[in-house]
Amino acid sequence: MTIRFIHAADLHLGSPFKGFAGLPGKMAETVRESTFTAFRNLIDHASRTRPDFLLIAGDVYDGEDRSLRAQEQFRQGMEMLRGAGIPVFVSHGNHDHLAGSWVRFSLPDNVRVFGPEVEKAELTIRGTTVTIHGFSYPERHVTEPVIGRYPPAGGDAVEIGMLHGSIRGDEAHDVYAPFTKDELLEKGYDYWALGHIHKRQLLHEQPPIVYPGSLQGLHRKESGAKGFYDVAIGRGKASLEFIPAGALVFGQAEVECAGIRHADEWLERCMDRIRAFREANGPGLLDLRLSGIDEGAEGMFNDAPESEWLEFIREAAMRDCPDVGIHRITWERAAAPAVPGGLFRDVLDELVSWDADGWKSRLTDLYGHRQAYRFTGRLDEESIREIREEADRLLTEGLMKGGRAE
Incomplete structure (x- = not known):
C-alpha cells in the first residue's frame, strides 16, 4: 500500500517584496502577486491530483500581523481542498507565530493547525494508520531545541515529523528550533517534513529529511525554481517529485x-x-x-x-x-579613478574600517525593529556586503560629481 502527500513550506503569503521600485506596471503587479499565484498553483495541483493529505511546515504568512487578504486567500484555498476531500496539516513558524496580532479567520474542518506544544494527529488511509507530529511557534523566537519533545516512532503506523527549524551550527541562517540530522533519524520516523530554509535540500534520502524550499522566491538571492514536493511512501521507501509552483x-x-x-x-x-x-x-x-x-x-x-x-x-x-x-x-x-579627498573620502574610509559586528551595531535599530524586519529582511553577511557596495557607489558618484564641479 502506498500513501501519497504533498509537502510544502514557507508560503509567505502577503510578502511586501521590498526593493522592487521602478519595475514596469505589469511586472510590478506580477511580483506583488507572486506568493498568491504560487499558492494557487499548489492548490490547483492538489485539487487535480488528489493526494491523501497536505503538509505545510511553517510560515504560511509573511508576518505576525497577518493581512486580511492573505488570510482570506488561504481560507479559500483550504475550502477548495475540503471540497476535494484532502486533509491539511499546518504548523506556524517564526514569521507567523501564534503570539502575533491579527483578525482571526475560521478555517474549514479539513485543516488541523498544530498548537504551541508538540502534538500528534492520526488519520487512516486505506487501512493504514498515519501519525503526524508537529507544533506551531508560540512566539517569534524559538531558539532552544524542540526535537527532544517529539516521541519516538512506535507500532506499525507511518510516522511523519513536521519541524520548522534549522540544523544546529548552521550560521548562514537564523537559528530556530535547532536540531541535528542524527537527532531526527533517532526518532525512527518515515519522513521529516522541514521548513524555514528557503533553499530546496534533501538532508537524508531514506528515510527522507527534506526542505522543500519556499513556494516562491522572495528576493533576488532566492534564485532558481521554487515549489513543493509530491511524496509517495510505500513498502518502507519514499519517492519524491519536485513540482515547480513559483510565479516567477x-x-x-x-x-x-x-x-x-x-x-x-x-x-x-x-x-x-x-x-x-x-x-x-x-x-x-x-x-x-x-x-x-x-x-x-x-x-x-x-x-x-x-x-x-x-x-x-x-x-x-x-x-x-x-x-x-x-x-x-x-x-x-x-579600479575607480582617483577622486578628491575631504568629507566624502573620510566617510568612505570609515565604511571600509567597519567589520560585520560594526555594521550590525549601527543598523540594529532598523533591522531589529518589530515591524521593519518585514521590509528589511535578515542582516546577514550578504546584506552587509550589498549595503557597503551601494554606499560606496553613491559616495563615489558624489565624489566624482564634486570633482567635476571644482
Whole structure:
C-alpha cells in the first residue's frame, strides 16, 4: 500500500517584496502577486491530483500581523481542498507565530493547525494508520531545541515529523528550533517534513529529511525554481517529485561588454542573455551584471546616467520578453579613478574600517525593529556586503560629481 502527500513550506503569503521600485506596471503587479499565484498553483495541483493529505511546515504568512487578504486567500484555498476531500496539516513558524496580532479567520474542518506544544494527529488511509507530529511557534523566537519533545516512532503506523527549524551550527541562517540530522533519524520516523530554509535540500534520502524550499522566491538571492514536493511512501521507501509552483524565477545574467562601443551593440548582447534566461526558466526577474568593461565601453556608459541605461533595457525587455523584468544592473568596472579627498573620502574610509559586528551595531535599530524586519529582511553577511557596495557607489558618484564641479 502506498500513501501519497504533498509537502510544502514557507508560503509567505502577503510578502511586501521590498526593493522592487521602478519595475514596469505589469511586472510590478506580477511580483506583488507572486506568493498568491504560487499558492494557487499548489492548490490547483492538489485539487487535480488528489493526494491523501497536505503538509505545510511553517510560515504560511509573511508576518505576525497577518493581512486580511492573505488570510482570506488561504481560507479559500483550504475550502477548495475540503471540497476535494484532502486533509491539511499546518504548523506556524517564526514569521507567523501564534503570539502575533491579527483578525482571526475560521478555517474549514479539513485543516488541523498544530498548537504551541508538540502534538500528534492520526488519520487512516486505506487501512493504514498515519501519525503526524508537529507544533506551531508560540512566539517569534524559538531558539532552544524542540526535537527532544517529539516521541519516538512506535507500532506499525507511518510516522511523519513536521519541524520548522534549522540544523544546529548552521550560521548562514537564523537559528530556530535547532536540531541535528542524527537527532531526527533517532526518532525512527518515515519522513521529516522541514521548513524555514528557503533553499530546496534533501538532508537524508531514506528515510527522507527534506526542505522543500519556499513556494516562491522572495528576493533576488532566492534564485532558481521554487515549489513543493509530491511524496509517495510505500513498502518502507519514499519517492519524491519536485513540482515547480513559483510565479516567477529570480536570476542573474552576465553581459560581456568588452569591445562594445555603441548602445545598439550593448542592447543586443543584453537581449541575447534575457532570451536565454526566458527559454531556460520561464517568467522571471533578472539582474544584469556587466563585466569586461574596457575603456571604450566605459566611455560609452559615461555618456548617460546609470538610471537611463536601466530604463532603456527595461523597455526593450518588455517589448521582446514581456514576462521577464529587469530588476537592476550592476557594473563590474576597473579600479575607480582617483577622486578628491575631504568629507566624502573620510566617510568612505570609515565604511571600509567597519567589520560585520560594526555594521550590525549601527543598523540594529532598523533591522531589529518589530515591524521593519518585514521590509528589511535578515542582516546577514550578504546584506552587509550589498549595503557597503551601494554606499560606496553613491559616495563615489558624489565624489566624482564634486570633482567635476571644482
